[in-house]
Amino acid sequence: MTEAEIAAPRAQGGAWSFLVAGDETQFQGNAGYEDVVEESYSYDSTVGNYRRVAVGDLVVVRNGREALGVGYVEALQVLPDQEKVRSRCPFCRNTGFKERTRELPRYKCSPCGNAFDRPTRETVEVTAFRAHYGGTWQPLDGCLDKGQLNELSLSRSDQQSIKKMDRTRTLEAITSRGVRMPSPRESTGTGGHRPAELPGGHRRTWAALRRGQSGFRRALVRQYGLICAVTGAAPAEVLEAAHLRPFAETQSHRVEEGLMLRSDVHRLFDSGLLAIDAGLVVRVAPSLAGHELYSAFSGTRLRIPSDAPIDRRVLADHHAATVATW
Ligand SMILES: [Zn+2]
Structure with missing residues (x-):
């Protein structure tokens, strides 16, 4: 697996929200990795805005309900030539179908209305990305809800995993809720900076688990x-x-x-x-x-x-x- 690092921060940082499935402190594998929500977020080149996330950007991690935490992107790993299995509706080829917990067949496609047991699977080549922010992570514990996040968002679509945020207003909003951000960390860019060893990760994860909510x-x-x-x-x-x-x-x-x-x-x-x-x-x-x-x-x-x-x-x-x- 080859690995490169983009280490040049932009002069004026952007701001994004990253959607994770489910509740806080879950492991998930967007691009075949296991991310810890407090440390890193993985996405790939099939996701909108994937090219635009950069070191120094502010990121708010959210689930479908509320903001889980915030950090600055400290490093960005790029993993080219990754294979990803994508599932499609066997009737209309759409990817927008949902898994059902209480009914069979297990999947239901809202675009075409058909239900089915097994989606069609295909392998696609993607570039995978992993944004690391664990060293500056601050838990938000839901102090901003979905509606408040939408007001700070610059994209209307609810479907996007990576949404552009208004950086200034987002920083104002979280500051008014008592959150105190550290300064963004400068990535050294010398190659000696290993994203896997960024501080602040697991220690905080255990704290979040213990704290509960x-x-x-x-x-x-x-x-x-x-x-x-x-x-x-x-x-x-x-x-x-x-x-x-x-x-x-x-x-x-x-x-x-x-x-x-x-x-x-x-x-x-x-x-x-x-x-x-x-x-x-x-x-x-x-x-x-x-x-x-x-x-x-x-x-x-x-x-x-x-x-x-x-x-x-x-x-x-x-x-x-x-x-x-x-
Ligand atoms: Zn369908």
């Missing part, structure tokens, strides 16, 4: 972005969905009874060392006065919009019960 957290991320309500923007890895009253008590997953909190702040909240009053002002236990890292937040206003859907009565109950112990 409950429906409650997803709803709060969509509401508040990747922003701790007490301390501000923070990496997705340390942001938790906090229940404002013990979940065991209520069994409630109402967004109105939750906040995004950094894990240490969450722990203080649950331990009765930090509370938020009905005026959305943070209060820190007097016993933490010696810990400036935390006492500094006492008296600060919660970092959520004034019209945020929060149940102030539930906050006030927690506040009253908590300060009573101080």
